[in-house]
């Protein structure tokens with residue numbers, strides 16, 4: 001699974017799953033451009049890799065001008081664009097719907113879902129030129145639901161549905177659109193979510209137990225599947241919501 005000479009634009013690539021994807025894409029030979037609002041984390045990333053292959057762009061995926069400028073700079077720096085990986089996301093608040101404020105709802109949907117609208121608006125014409133592809137980071141809770149997490153679950157259900165709609169609309173251009181669908185992955189976001197739970201002390205054990213393969217993983221397991229999905233090895237795969245979940249969604253539960 002070689003990504004040599006591919007240019008990949010990823011949102012939320014400065015930490016967690018996105019950061020592991022950036023490292024895996026670079027190892028596979030790609031040039032990577034990262035848009036993230038965390039400038040400290042972006043600088044840490046910049047210190048690790050050569051500026052010939054990594055572009056770090058501070059910005060907010062809620063701002064269409066940030067996304068438009070970032071895609072323009074990516075193409076100016078690397079000459080083309082082959083992949084958009086929509087990965088930026090937030091998981092707070094952990095609340096049922098009636099306790100979720102309007103601002104919390106809007107913020108979750110703007111970051112987790114509307115950002116895909118902007119990256120597509122500004123990136124699609126470049127992907128048409130390269131017959132590139134789009135990868136979305138969805139979540140297993142968008143498929144199976146989760147208690148006490150209504151707005152997030154809705155945003156990820158939307159992400160999975162949108163992936164299929166985009167796959168159909170862009171197939172005529174030869175553009176594939178897929179999603180990776182993790183259950184739990186140890187990242188700064190999951191640690192924040194764990195801290196919001198009433199039984200925070202038991203969460204580590206719970207997160208190991210929900211994965212039949214026996215543990216809650218790190219982001220490398222997602223990154224390896226992401227490399228496959230954006231590579232030519234997956235050239236006939238589109239509209240796929242790929243579970244990378246250790247089997248978390250399987251079987252009856254109490």
Ligand SMILES: NC(=O)c1ccc[n+]([C@@H]2O[C@H](COP(=O)([O-])OP(=O)(O)OC[C@H]3O[C@@H](n4cnc5c(N)ncnc54)[C@H](O)[C@@H]3O)[C@@H](O)[C@H]2O)c1
Nearest residue numbers: 012015016017036037038060061089139184185187188189
């Ligand atoms: N960690 C998990 O258990 C898990 C499970 C399923 C899905 N996911 C999804 O994976 C993706 C990555 O999550 P993570 O766990 O690595 O989280 P994380 O918090 O570790 O990383 C998210 C990154 O997105 C960036 N970001 C957030 N809001 C942004 C904004 N408005 N503009 C620009 N950048 C922004 C953050 O700065 C951060 O670098 C998310 O879409 C999340 O929903 C995570």
